[in-house]
Amino acid sequence: MRQAILLRLRKRFLMNTGDTAWVLASSALVLLMTPGLAFFYGGMVRRKNVSATIMHSFMAIAIVGVVWVLWGYSLAFGPTIGGFIGNLDWIGLKDVGTQPGPYAATIPHQAFMIFQAMFAIITPALITGAFAERMKFSAFVIFIVLWLTLVYAPIAHWVWAYNADGTASGWLGKLGALDFAGGTVVHINAGFAALAAAWLVFGRRKGYGTEPMLPHNVPFIVLGAGLLWFGWFGFNAGSALSAGERATSAFVVTNTAAAAAVLGWLAIEWVHRKKPSVVGAASGAVAGLVAITPASGFVGPIPSIIIGLGAGIICYLAVQLVVRLRIDDSLAVWGVHGIGGVWGALATGLFAGIGITVWARPEGISVIQQLGLQVVGVAASAGWSFVVTLIILLALKYTIGVRVTEAEEEVGLDLSQHREESYTEV
Amino acid sequence: MRQAILLRLRKRFLMNTGDTAWVLASSALVLLMTPGLAFFYGGMVRRKNVSATIMHSFMAIAIVGVVWVLWGYSLAFGPTIGGFIGNLDWIGLKDVGTQPGPYAATIPHQAFMIFQAMFAIITPALITGAFAERMKFSAFVIFIVLWLTLVYAPIAHWVWAYNADGTASGWLGKLGALDFAGGTVVHINAGFAALAAAWLVFGRRKGYGTEPMLPHNVPFIVLGAGLLWFGWFGFNAGSALSAGERATSAFVVTNTAAAAAVLGWLAIEWVHRKKPSVVGAASGAVAGLVAITPASGFVGPIPSIIIGLGAGIICYLAVQLVVRLRIDDSLAVWGVHGIGGVWGALATGLFAGIGITVWARPEGISVIQQLGLQVVGVAASAGWSFVVTLIILLALKYTIGVRVTEAEEEVGLDLSQHREESYTEV
Amino acid sequence: MRQAILLRLRKRFLMNTGDTAWVLASSALVLLMTPGLAFFYGGMVRRKNVSATIMHSFMAIAIVGVVWVLWGYSLAFGPTIGGFIGNLDWIGLKDVGTQPGPYAATIPHQAFMIFQAMFAIITPALITGAFAERMKFSAFVIFIVLWLTLVYAPIAHWVWAYNADGTASGWLGKLGALDFAGGTVVHINAGFAALAAAWLVFGRRKGYGTEPMLPHNVPFIVLGAGLLWFGWFGFNAGSALSAGERATSAFVVTNTAAAAAVLGWLAIEWVHRKKPSVVGAASGAVAGLVAITPASGFVGPIPSIIIGLGAGIICYLAVQLVVRLRIDDSLAVWGVHGIGGVWGALATGLFAGIGITVWARPEGISVIQQLGLQVVGVAASAGWSFVVTLIILLALKYTIGVRVTEAEEEVGLDLSQHREESYTEV
Amino acid sequence: MNKIEAIIRPEKLDAVKDALAEAGFVGLNAVSVTGRGVQRGVIQQARGAPPVVVDMLHKVKIEVVVKEGDTEKVIDTITKAARTGNIGDGKIFVSTVADVIRIRTGERGTTAV
Amino acid sequence: MNKIEAIIRPEKLDAVKDALAEAGFVGLNAVSVTGRGVQRGVIQQARGAPPVVVDMLHKVKIEVVVKEGDTEKVIDTITKAARTGNIGDGKIFVSTVADVIRIRTGERGTTAV
């Protein structure tokens, strides 16, 4: 009898329905972020490019949704090849079953896999803001397959891959760089890929600097920001891979940092531009969510306010800087995700362990040392992302081309790439 | 003491908070699918019919939300009358309490009831695409009450009703036809009801084939598709009625099939229409979600890719076929839900048990036999739905009428049925 | 060994992953309600005020998101000062950790805190409908800080605050007034604040009663209503603070009452206005959700239908009454939230305990007595809200001003307050 | 050459444009307008506001430029296709056009119409 | 008959149309346009782009067709109602209309105005 209880107990301690429920719910939430992003970006472009812009995000879901299952997950999280990339043991999800896996003791391995799939989906979608309103659709399809394989999978592996015995196997993870929910893997990664694309490959949109390119639909932007905020609870609190103290703490700081970042962005905008804008509020929210991402399981509420306020201000300035440099990062991906991610990664080093009881800093590592590790993490992911993205895009540029013709750009991508208009007249 | 532990344990094993959390969350997700559908459909119609189209879905929530509690649930899931329909023992949710019920051992009976309510809500809402832009509102209200009672309740009973001892009580369920999350009950059912309506009752819209009837708002369509995709995780993974391996597996294949179906639809569209469209991507996603629905608890990731790709291609062709036949199934309900559902039901027979460890095929039933059972399930639900829907609609047609006048149709349903315009000018 | 099991068991019984998962999911759902509200309101205003209206809700998230963490939660839920307000012991979330707290035994204290934060966010956002299309943005920012501190925090404390020993500490809670999920704290509170604002402070919009002020985008209204409905499951069922019978029951009655209220509103509108409108359906849904809120953990399905039907009809009439009185409560906050909340509070007194097994009426309190207690709750919250809101707004009015200039109002708040237009032309 | 501007019910646009094509007048352009005329507006009520007569109603304005001699035929075609006999059917305004230029070719005058 | 086209600030539409009705001119139609004039555009900045002078500003164009003799009165009415005195108040163009047809009745000329 006691035997039986113990057995059932053990099983219960292994597989936990509450944890599984939370990770599944979180996976759904993170999936929703990509349609959210579609609207965040779709609202910002001009009328003639709305559907094409939305399509970029939607295609990320479709393409990565399949690629991840086929080989992406194995490369990113499979048994390591020298800490650099996973091997192909788990190709087609071979051996990735519904029993708890190496990554989480209380949920099915596939739950972890699909949760990670959602991260792999949104990351390339984030990049698309850099070449919005001028990317060729056919090239985009190829780009996303290559990028996921050559950029996302390795970086995810460096930071998050584990051995079967539960020790880190990726080189950055082993080193001790902290990234709770994807500051480096997702945001710095996407941000620096965006910079490479906008600065060195695509060039500026026709009319950049002379024609207004105002958001065609501000409510769509806020809808997107709202869905992103909502989904980000899954992103960060889901990264606890369980429904307990850690998830709760991550949830709390996520909300708080985002709120503070709205205030930060609006404050500086109010001073600089004389009026606080609605697009600014939405942008600030995203900046704050980005910055808290790497820190979300490591800090308490008060640091999260500082991280958020900082993100609002720093990202605002970063976006202005890009504009000064006349780099047409059309929807400000680098300023918000790249720099927001860098700020978050550094702030994680600074504040980790403060105001939080469920986690404590690894002993014997000083703040300065941790900051150093964070810098390594930032540099490695930013560098790899920038360089490899550049190579991929240049290869495409000089073969099939990455940019639509000038006439197609003038007509708009909706008509030229998809032969449909977003809205009917009359 | 030990006694006490055991008691508490037993209680815990009976009612499980993780399972309950997941089923409640799933119920909320499935509820959201209907507003999602409202936008999916609302974006596709012309400006003058937007609100009226959205209203159809919204009314499904309101009407079925009440009817289900009053008598729908009892008819569908109550103690069986010959395997054909439930009796009225549970009228007004009498005896449907918050203790675990016959349908799930670890969640409150009412949680199962409300989860099922959401399925009953979206099914008639799906049909409304068939008579979009010409249905009379008053007739619609009556239609939905009758349809739920006479079509939905019986078919749900056939497939999903159980006896108190946990054995199937509906005749199709007893037979062994597999339908994890509603391929027959929801999609084939709605699809063939749509066919009856569009083909034999409503006739074509004024201007069909001569006037363009382009989607007035493509972003709305994608918003709808995004919300549907998000909600579908509840639909399929929630159908496990627990938060464990089965739910996880269903979640994974749902996402994978949908992604693959987008690729399938776009591929054939790219060849056939020369350009891949955003509406096509959204349609493909829905087709894939439909097709994986019956299979979602029975297959693993690789079969789900095949099911998805197949759905994209087959549903694309089915939609073209309906157009060739000049049947004005205005928003392609039959092609996507009817045929997508049939494909899914058959594919379930083919692939059940492949790539999945948490469930195994019933022993002694060959693939051919299972396919036969699936055909019976398809035929029974499609047949009943087609015939009884036809009878209901014809009865309404020859009494109060189902179609607005030509002048009302020209002016649009927003003004003629609801005296309001969807958007203001200037 | 046994010791160990017991320990782990105890820990498990203390902290429950299923309950935590559900409360976190609910918190996310309630957060989403505020963007939902932004669209519900944003769709109703004229084109020139869309973004500014949406911004009101978005700012509520940002401002309250920070204020709540800094001092709001401590004032509302901290150790009581005479049953009237919390002290500042928990300022900056000091002592509000991730272990279970006084408010819920099975979830982290911070989970309760963040769940409550979402309520504190949406309540002031609800009020903004009263002064839509004419509120000065800078004044709004100050208003929301003051209002949260002086109106929301005390009322929440009265109704929901507990001592460390788990007994009610707020005076209304101690008295025995029932409010499961916020009928008084959220809806009556917001509704009567709205009345004070619209009636005695802001005056009517320019063109009120002569110019049409039709909703500029009905689909947005329904999108908002859909998100509100979805999120409300978290609002009500999450208020059980656990994932079990109580949550399930609250979930079921929430859906049922909302559905019934749509029918109630449309029925009376069909008679009175000759046509049932889509805006009416959306309004009815919200009215029903409001009315069931205080009752949601106390009644079963059949009473919920009555509460819903009643809400649809009563709120419709209340909205008409305000119009007759020529009070420009622009988006009908008082009629829907104030009166819907009053109806719900009284109905809770009437129906509490009926059709529900998981909760029983406190013994020895008759229906009449309970009704009396409910009246006290209504009067206290409505009175405090009305008076203190009035004082705050008048103080602002006679210092920095609360209303934009006539020219700014004509041009619209989007341009005048935020220097951006919601939509681009051409 | 004449310019014929017709303000019609939106729901009659298809009928009018098909009728014009049939009568041989392909070239035209159309725009959404809101208009006020003899037609009394409808009473509409926003959720929190009193019922108000909405006097500006949604109409479509079409413009057709034709040779002098075709003017009557076009007026006739439009009138027939757009008429319901109820108030609110709209109006047609005729004015003179001094010159027409086809941008693609630079052709001018009646050949460019 | 004359056609009076006035390009005004969008926020003045209500005032103008009420003033016209009061002066006895009910018939009119209005359309949203974007326009450029002496008025310097405002500087706007999209999130990722440099600040740009938006020189095309949102305006409303109203059209009123009236009998010759009413022209001055209409011009006057519009001018008064639409004026703020600041740059960007807009312009009025007057042109000749050769004929007016009421679609409902087929009436023509001044009786159809």
Add this chain to the structure above:
Amino acid sequence: MNKIEAIIRPEKLDAVKDALAEAGFVGLNAVSVTGRGVQRGVIQQARGAPPVVVDMLHKVKIEVVVKEGDTEKVIDTITKAARTGNIGDGKIFVSTVADVIRIRTGERGTTAV
């Protein structure tokens, strides 16, 4: 004074308005229209409906009122900026304007243009 109405491809609006400004013609207004001309429409298919030729295509109409003497220059400027050489480039209509009033000042005639 003349009114020059040009119906152009939407994607050419920026080019045309910049060219006009360079040529010294700042004042203008623009509106979205849908138009039908020699240009064959594109075939479009909605999800559940047969492919249909969409003959009404999205265009932009710009209106510029100028002094008589500037007419040719404006026509020329627009033609050059808007031309692609393909069918669908659009048309220009020229008509006479009897009077122009600047609302802000009440100035009339050519000084108000």
